[in-house]
Amino acid sequence: IVMTQSPLSLPVTPGEPASISCKSSQSLLHSNGDNYLDWYVQKPGQSPQLLIYLASTRASGVPDRFSGSGSGTDFTLKISRVEAEDVGVYYCMQALQIPLTFGGGTKVEIK
Amino acid sequence: EVKLVESGGGLVRPGGSLRLSCASSGFIFNAYSFNWVRQAPGKGLEWVSYIGSSSISLHYADSVKGRFTISRDNVKNSLYLQMDNLRDEDTAVYYCARDRDGDFVYPEYFDLWGQGTQVTVSS
Numbered sequence: 001i002v003m004t005q006s007p008l009s010l011p012v013t014p015g016e017p018a019s020i021s022c023k024s025s026q027s028l029l030h031s032n033g034d035n036y037l038d039w040y041v042q043k044p045g046q047s048p049q050l051l052i053y054l055a056s057t058r059a060s061g062v063p064d065r066f067s068g069s070g071s072g073t074d075f076t077l078k079i080s081r082v083e084a085e086d087v088g089v090y091y092c093m094q095a096l097q098i099p100l101t102f103g104g105g106t107k108v109e110i111k
Numbered sequence: 112e113v114k115l116v117e118s119g120g121g122l123v124r125p126g127g128s129l130r131l132s133c134a135s136s137g138f139i140f141n142a143y144s145f146n147w148v149r150q151a152p153g154k155g156l157e158w159v160s161y162i163g164s165s166s167i168s169l170h171y172a173d174s175v176k177g178r179f180t181i182s183r184d185n186v187k188n189s190l191y192l193q194m195d196n197l198r199d200e201d202t203a204v205y206y207c208a209r210d211r212d213g214d215f216v217y218p219e220y221f222d223l224w225g226q227g228t229q230v231t232v233s234s
Contacts, residue, residue, distance in 0.1 A: 053220035
């Protein structure tokens with residue numbers, strides 16, 4: 001399954017919202033009703049960390065300004081109000097099928 | 112503290128072997144499934160392999176199938192990746208990543224990552 005993210009780069013103003021798109025080449029909707037789509041962020045010099053799993057469930061400790069939505073082949077990660085600490089590369093990943101595959105990443109930077 | 116610490120990376124010649132280790136602490140290791148994920152220099156993330164909590168379920172990316180072997184030791188609370196017949200394109204930072212609590216057939220999400228260990232394949 002090919003994962004395509006856009007945009008490649010996203011300059012943002014602190015306090016403003018931001019949105020990242022992720023599209024899959026096949027539907028990620030399982031017969032159990034869950035969409036097997038996760039979001040990760042890799043902050044500069046750090047390991048990746050989980051933000052969202054099953055398309056819309058926030059991981060433990062993730063601020064509620066992060067939200068995930070979408071179903072089937074189209075998904076979105078939204079940051080309601082960007083903070084300086086949110087800079088990094090954001091990746092979506094499908095977990096419906098082996099091999100698991102990541103999108104190419106979206107680099108979020110402060111204007 | 113809940114953490115994963117990788118080790119065993121280094122410089123190896125094409126065709127050579129390395130064994131990566133991932134030591135865990137702060138949680139019940141044998142309850143969780145695990146993955147290896149790698150990142151080539153300046154590139155994105157690539158899933159490599161998965162092992163269920165009982166070691167029954169094993170999965171590999173096509174790019175490493177037949178060359179890499181994932182394993183775990185639930186007594187030593189450690190995860191391993193045996194890498195044989197290494198190629199230039201295996202050069203990357205290798206991360207171990209914890210999956211869900213339970214013995215599942217397939218991976219789902221990675222909620223805890225190590226700091227990574229660098230593997231460089233070059234003559």
